[in-house]
Amino acid sequence: MDAKAGQNALLNLDMDTRVIGKPVPRKEGREKVTGRARYVDDIALPGMLHGATVRSQLARGRIVGIRYGAGIPWEEFTIVTARDIPGKNCVTLLIEDQPCLADGVIDHPEEPVVLLAHSDAYLVEEARRAVEIVCEPLPAVFTIEDSLTRKEVIWGEDNIFKSFLVEKGDVESAWAQAELIVEGEYETGAQEQLYIEPNGMIAEASPEKGVTVWGSLQCPYYVHKALVPVFGLPKHRVRVVQTETGGGFGGKEEYPSMIAAHAALLAWKSGRPVKIIYDRAEDMVATTKRHPSKTRHRTGVTRDGRLVAMDIDFTIDGGAYETLSPVVLSRGTIHAAGPYSCPNVRIRSRAVATNAPPHGAFRGFGAPQSVFALERQMDRVAEQLGMTPDEFRRRNFIHEGETLAVHQVVREKVDMKRLMDRAFELSGYHEKRERFAKENARSAIKRGMGFASFLHGAGFTGSGEEYLASEVSAEATPDGVVRIHAASTEMGQGTNTIFSQIAAEALGLPCEQIEIVQPDTANVPNSGPTVASRTSMIVGKLVESAALEIEKKLKDSGFLDGKRDPRAFAAACRRYISEIGPLGAFIRYDHPRDLHWDDERYRGDAYGAYAWAVYVAEVSVDTRTAETRVEDFVAVQEVGRVINPVLAAGQIEGGVAQGVGFALFENIVWREGRMVNGQMTNYVMPTSMDVPPIRVFFEEIPYGRGPGGAKGIGELPLDGSAPAVINAVANATGLDIRRIPMTPETLLEMLESARG
Amino acid sequence: MAEVGKKIRVECTVNGEAAAFEAYPMERLLDALRRELRLTGTKEGCGEGECGACAVEMDGALVNSCLVPAAQAQGATLRTIEGVACADELHAIQKAFLLHGGSQCGICTPGMILASVNLLDRNPSPSEEEIREGLAGNLCRCTGYTKIFASVVAAHRKRDGGG
Numbered sequence: 001m002d003a004k005a006g007q008n009a010l011l012n013l014d015m016d017t018r019v020i021g022k023p024v025p026r027k028e029g030r031e032k033v034t035g036r037a038r039y040v041d042d043i044a045l046p047g048m049l050h051g052a053t054v055r056s057q058l059a060r061g062r063i064v065g066i067r068y069g070a071g072i073p074w075e076e077f078t079i080v081t082a083r084d085i086p087g088k089n090c091v092t093l094l095i096e097d098q099p100c101l102a103d104g105v106i107d108h109p110e111e112p113v114v115l116l117a118h119s120d121a122y123l124v125e126e127a128r129r130a131v132e133i134v135c136e137p138l139p140a141v142f143t144i145e146d147s148l149t150r151k152e153v154i155w156g157e158d159n160i161f162k163s164f165l166v167e168k169g170d171v172e173s174a175w176a177q178a179e180l181i182v183e184g185e186y187e188t189g190a191q192e193q194l195y196i197e198p199n200g201m202i203a204e205a206s207p208e209k210g211v212t213v214w215g216s217l218q219c220p221y222y223v224h225k226a227l228v229p230v231f232g233l234p235k236h237r238v239r240v241v242q243t244e245t246g247g248g249f250g251g252k253e254e255y256p257s258m259i260a261a262h263a264a265l266l267a268w269k270s271g272r273p274v275k276i277i278y279d280r281a282e283d284m285v286a287t288t289k290r291h292p293s294k295t296r297h298r299t300g301v302t303r304d305g306r307l308v309a310m311d312i313d314f315t316i317d318g319g320a321y322e323t324l325s326p327v328v329l330s331r332g333t334i335h336a337a338g339p340y341s342c343p344n345v346r347i348r349s350r351a352v353a354t355n356a357p358p359h360g361a362f363r364g365f366g367a368p369q370s371v372f373a374l375e376r377q378m379d380r381v382a383e384q385l386g387m388t389p390d391e392f393r394r395r396n397f398i399h400e401g402e403t404l405a406v407h408q409v410v411r412e413k414v415d416m417k418r419l420m421d422r423a424f425e426l427s428g429y430h431e432k433r434e435r436f437a438k439e440n441a442r443s444a445i446k447r448g449m450g451f452a453s454f455l456h457g458a459g460f461t462g463s464g465e466e467y468l469a470s471e472v473s474a475e476a477t478p479d480g481v482v483r484i485h486a487a488s489t490e491m492g493q494g495t496n497t498i499f500s501q502i503a504a505e506a507l508g509l510p511c512e513q514i515e516i517v518q519p520d521t522a523n524v525p526n527s528g529p530t531v532a533s534r535t536s537m538i539v540g541k542l543v544e545s546a547a548l549e550i551e552k553k554l555k556d557s558g559f560l561d562g563k564r565d566p567r568a569f570a571a572a573c574r575r576y577i578s579e580i581g582p583l584g585a586f587i588r589y590d591h592p593r594d595l596h597w598d599d600e601r602y603r604g605d606a607y608g609a610y611a612w613a614v615y616v617a618e619v620s621v622d623t624r625t626a627e628t629r630v631e632d633f634v635a636v637q638e639v640g641r642v643i644n645p646v647l648a649a650g651q652i653e654g655g656v657a658q659g660v661g662f663a664l665f666e667n668i669v670w671r672e673g674r675m676v677n678g679q680m681t682n683y684v685m686p687t688s689m690d691v692p693p694i695r696v697f698f699e700e701i702p703y704g705r706g707p708g709g710a711k712g713i714g715e716l717p718l719d720g721s722a723p724a725v726i727n728a729v730a731n732a733t734g735l736d737i738r739r740i741p742m743t744p745e746t747l748l749e750m751l752e753s754a755r756g
Numbered sequence: 757m758a759e760v761g762k763k764i765r766v767e768c769t770v771n772g773e774a775a776a777f778e779a780y781p782m783e784r785l786l787d788a789l790r791r792e793l794r795l796t797g798t799k800e801g802c803g804e805g806e807c808g809a810c811a812v813e814m815d816g817a818l819v820n821s822c823l824v825p826a827a828q829a830q831g832a833t834l835r836t837i838e839g840v841a842c843a844d845e846l847h848a849i850q851k852a853f854l855l856h857g858g859s860q861c862g863i864c865t866p867g868m869i870l871a872s873v874n875l876l877d878r879n880p881s882p883s884e885e886e887i888r889e890g891l892a893g894n895l896c897r898c899t900g901y902t903k904i905f906a907s908v909v910a911a912h913r914k915r916d917g918g919g
Contacts, residue, residue, distance in 0.1 A: 023857075026854065026857070026860075029853075029854040029859055030854065031862075032862030032865050033846065033850040033853045033862075033865055033869060034797070034837065034838070034841055034846070035795075035797020035798070035836070035837030035838055035840075035865075035866040036797065037862050038796070039863065041796075042790075042796035122759040193897075195861070195863070195897055196799075196801040196863045196864045196895060197799070197861070197863040198800075245861065246862065246863025246864075247861040247863060247898055248861075249897070492861025492898045493860065493898075494860075646856065646857040646903070653899060653900035653902040654860065654897070654899050655900075656900055657900030658897070679804060680802045680804065680806035680807055681804055685895060686900075687892050688887075688892050688896075688901045688905075689889065691900050691902070694900050
């Protein structure tokens with residue numbers, strides 16, 4: 001496809017659809033509202049043992065012994081250490097640096113060392129507490145600063161997992177044109193995904209039968225890829241099945257591979273099925289969280305508010321092993337300069353090692369961190385220019401045909417001003433901002449309005465989708481039911497429903513006639529991971545193509561005419577299957593040839609499409625109690641065609657609530673690399689009393705390469721919610737807040753020092 | 757510790773029927789329901805009474821079954837998510853959750869539905885503030901609660917409208 005044709009393909013103006021765009025009820029909803037949906041902990045296999053994980057008790061050191069305490073009938077237990085691993089001792093992801101079980105050395109305080117299994121779940125917990133890992137401590141690193149200055153080298157040669165440099169224009173020579181230069185440093189804390197269903201796995205494993213795991217997970221083929229080397233088995237002898245998954249948000253992207261390996265190792269040694277379910281405390285302290293970050297901005301502008309140069313330095317704390325940090329860093333880097341047009345941009349970034357459990361995927365994947373910094377910086381630059389924050393952004397918004405920091409020419413019909421105007425109108429932004437400024441002077445409760453404007457790329461970055469080469473298949477039954485085989489998982493975000501709608505729309509069938517096959521590596525092809533806002537846009541398109549391929553076969557055979565009728569479709573399927581044979585379709589992703597990415601220079605078409613948004617928050621801050629309440633929230637976004645308005649709004653509302661938590665509540669307390677508040681009692685997420693009315697609005701510009709015109713949506717709301725809230729708090733109080741979470745304690749300190 | 761002492765026989769009424777199970781007296785009612793009665797619709801989210809995923813009705817009151825000793829269920833009348841629908845006919849709240857997007861990943865849904873049913877039984881026409889308060893003991897990480905509020909409102913409007 002040439003560039004011109006590619007451009008035309010981006011505009012699909014056919015909005016006349018039958019099931020796409022309709023609030024079709026959730027496919028598996030009935031099972032969920034009746035309690036019949038089966039999550040991993042609801043499954044019990046005959047003879048099943050319960051597994052537990054004994055973890056290191058210090059951040060860094062050498063293991064010198066393992067003591068099994070008195071009073072436990074150890075002979076009844078299955079005990080697994082690194083020595084019992086039949087294959088490689090690593091959790092394979094991008095590289096192979098993370099052991100499955102620590103062997104000799106400890107690199108973080110929650111490192112698994114010993115696995116235990118017993119038929120009595122109570123006894124196994126007692127036994128876990130009776131095992132002592134005896135260690136000689138080594139000096140450890142707990143902060144980004146100490147890692148960067150190489151106080152100790154704890155990973156590789158320089159503690160750096162990955163670094164990127166994005167350059168557009170020439171920042172160094174551009175400073176001369178700047179009439180004002182504003183600097184700022186910003187921080188974001190770690191954040192726990194806090195899906196309400198903790199992680200868990202069940203495994204059956206033996207040299208004869210191979211390895212099968214069932215569990216709560218986002219990416220069946222990630223788990224599969226990790227299990228194969230641990231057992232040294234051929235691929236076809238490892239099987240991964242996703243059970244109903246009670247939330248993921250990235251938290252079940254990579255860590256389930258670890259738990260699957262543990263359960264399977266215990267099953268392998270004991271010869272019995274083994275279930276490992278983390279309790280909340282273990283899930284919170286040991287599994288991944290959002291990467292903490294530090295960002296430095298140096299922004300040059302002209303007096304009339306034009307961006308001249310943006311110099312951005314972005315660092316994330318990756319924890320003890322590389323895991324997904326290079327990819328998180330990549331997304332954070334690419335999103336760091338936002339939806340603005342600036343001729344000279346430099347983004348330098350790196351992910352560093354510390355002796356904390358590895359940080360990992362969490363909805364937004366690096367972007368919420370760098371977008372928070374940017375949107376605070378934009379407000380601060382505007383203030384120093386003596387310009388309103390909206391006018392400053394208005395003068396710098398990117399337009400179709402202009403280039404982003406990574407040199408990507410925007411080919412979408414983006415209109416950020418329109419999104420902003422609509423968000424302001426719906427929230428009463430201008431009127432309230434003016435009124436609050438007057439009222440605040442005579443009130444202890446200060447009110448404020450803030451906003452953030454941002455973009456989020458859908459799908460894997462750069463050539464990622466090309467390498468993934470995702471696959472989907474479909475088959476039709478003689479009754480005219482079409483079964484979709486994909487590895488994309490349902491974890492609440494709506495995969496089952498969206499895929500049904502896409503296939504039903506393509507075939508002119510009711511959604512009930514589409515079946516979504518349970519993700520099971522023995523039965524579905526590799527559609528790639530369920531991450532990166534890629535399921536609807538990328539995999540959904542493959543579902544659409546597979547459905548259309550089935551229809552084409554029916555038409556080519558002469559069994560189906562142009563008329564779209566479910567009964568005629570079923571009759572045609574029956575006839576095809578009896579006269580010709582199985583009726584199916586297999587589709588593999590084909591990367592658009594007009595999308596180019598240069599991995600060396602880190603520039604090009606970073607994403608096939610972006611979602612664009614402006615979010616407005618209204619807050620009140622009680623300056624006596626330092627309590628901040630978000631009173632109203634308006635989220636306006638352009639996400640291509642909305643496939644299901646109820647599900648789509650649900651994605652945004654849930655994401656905004658998580659973003660409010662990221663901004664105001666969710667504070668992880670670290671002590672020597674260990675989370676010490678691993679309970680829902682003292683790690684506080686928003687309750688029904690804390691969330692504002694969240695008002696969601698969509699602009700729909702169909703995207704030609706998305707199924708039915710859809711783009712990605714899932715991660716978007718995490719990017720802009722926190723900066724909108726904090727910009728509102730800054731507007732209300734006049735405080736220059738640079739770090740989140742902004743808890744009442746930190747706000748109180750700031751209020752007190754402002755009072756002098 | 758939960759498993760201290762001898763197991764006892766607990767007799768109670770569960771979802772309108774007589775039920776009996778064996779459990780340690782101080783074992784969590786949550787575990788007894790899930791293991792002994794196979795009522796796995798009641799979920800464990802935190803085990804410390806914060807999230808409400810394990811909420812059940814006990815003698816008409818909403819309780820977190822992770823905080824209730826099994827022995828306390830002796831003679832009690834319990835309702836779990838399995839007892840909310842009437843055979844195949846969903847309760848108005850369940851229908852509303854299905855239609856209005858009140859359930860996403862579904863893990864908080866059983867507790868959230870019991871909390872909603874309990875709220876509407878006590879207060880048939882709650883205000884928005886009363887709905888927020890009534891559900892404050894049930895955490896949901898997916899929805900931002902917005903569609904859950906909408907589901908509760910839709911259920912009581914429907915009931916008010918339909919008599």
